[in-house]
Amino acid sequence: MSQDWKIRVQRAEQKPFVHKATFVRTSSGGDENALDARYLYGDGDLAVLLEDLGARAPEICRLIDTLHGQTSAEILVDVTDESMEMLTRRPPATR
DSSP: OEEEEEEEEEEOSSTTOOEEEEEEEGGGSSSTTOOOOEEEOSHHHHHHHHHHTTOOHHHHHHHHHHHHHSSEEEEEEEEOHHHHHHHHHSOOOOO
16 A cells, blocks of 8 residues: 555535545655546545545544635545556546
8 A cells, every 4th residue: 555645635616516635645745746636526425535545434524524614634545556546547527
């Protein structure tokens, strides 16, 4: 598993989306290694994505609670090489 990724979740700028998730390599020190943002409809879709990437339920709940009071939050995830390959192959969301 690769523990070198965090997910930055922010409010989406476009409707009907509620959240957008950006994958950022933690060792980069910046966003130059970030994957394209994935747009998500709401808390449930975000929770499923994070759970699929290995985040635990308590961490997901804390992140969602934080998002209800702030514009962004981050969570560390253990992304498998297989999951990262699937994410990078997926076409970016339409903007």
